Amino acid sequence: MVLNRSLLAVIPCALLLFAACGSSDGESEVDVTDASSAETGQGDPDPDDPTDPDEPAVAVPTLPIGGGSYPLDGSPGVICADVSWLWPSGDDPSVPEGVSVAVTGYEVDPEVFEPTDAACDGASCLDGFVFTSDSTSCQVAMLSLVPWTDEQEGEDAVLRLSGEMTCPAEPCELEDVEGGDIEAFLTAPEVDTESESESESESTESTDPAESG
Numbered sequence: 001m002v003l004n005r006s007l008l009a010v011i012p013c014a015l016l017l018f019a020a021c022g023s024s025d026g027e028s029e030v031d032v033t034d035a036s037s038a039e040t041g042q043g044d045p046d047p048d049d050p051t052d053p054d055e056p057a058v059a060v061p062t063l064p065i066g067g068g069s070y071p072l073d074g075s076p077g078v079i080c081a082d083v084s085w086l087w088p089s090g091d092d093p094s095v096p097e098g099v100s101v102a103v104t105g106y107e108v109d110p111e112v113f114e115p116t117d118a119a120c121d122g123a124s125c126l127d128g129f130v131f132t133s134d135s136t137s138c139q140v141a142m143l144s145l146v147p148w149t150d151e152q153e154g155e156d157a158v159l160r161l162s163g164e165m166t167c168p169a170e171p172c173e174l175e176d177v178e179g180g181d182i183e184a185f186l187t188a189p190e191v192d193t194e195s196e197s198e199s200e201s202e203s204t205e206s207t208d209p210a211e212s213g
Contacts, residue, residue, distance in 0.1 A: 059162075062160055062178065063160075063177075064086050064174065064180050065084060065085060065182065067081065068082055068185050069081045069186050072141065077147045079113075079142050080121070081159050081184050081186055082122075082184070083139060086180060086181045093136060096133070099132070106140070108186070109158050111157075112157050113143065113145065113157050115143075116143040118143075120140070123138045144188050148190040148191065149192075154188025156188050158183040158184065
């Protein structure tokens with residue numbers, strides 16, 4: 001039987017193709033993974049999570065606060081600013097349920113006080129404090145740069161706070177903030193410079209070496 005030359009040329013190619021399709025070598029197998037299962041594994045955001053990044057966050061240049069200050073015992077020249085949330089009014093203040101307002105900055109006007117490391121009685125407003133429905137007050141330890149002394153008159157100031165508000169739904173805003181209280185009053189403390197001078201003098205004398213006789 002004589003085979004056609006063209007048929008003889010096709011047979012080897014067909015055999016090679018058959019061998020490739022029938023291979024059982026595990027290394028030649030390729031696993032196909034669903035794109036959805038190859039992601040980072042992060043689940044859907046929790047709708048009840050107050051830190052949900054999908055919730056609107058709005059900058060509040062001036063927070064609705066008020067309050068006064070008192071001298072901090074044992075720390076000459078230092079006062080504690082006692083800050084309270086005063087929205088929607090001072091008579092009935094409240095942070096709406098589900099809303100959080102993180103303190104992000106402060107302003108002192110005029111700049112005659114500065115924050116200090118002294119500890120007041122309450123939570124620090126400038127240490128990651130967040131106003132919520134259950135947390136409506138905080139404090140700031142402030143050092144007076146112009147206190148009352150025998151040589152000078154003290155200078156008072158006001159403290160304002162800025163923040164960022166996160167809400168569970170839009171609109172995320174506080175109405176009529178600028179029309180209400182927006183600052184806590186800082187009263188210059190009295191510093192007894194004479195007593196401080198006497199203490200420094202006694203400390204110096206106690207460290208002087210005894211005179212030889």
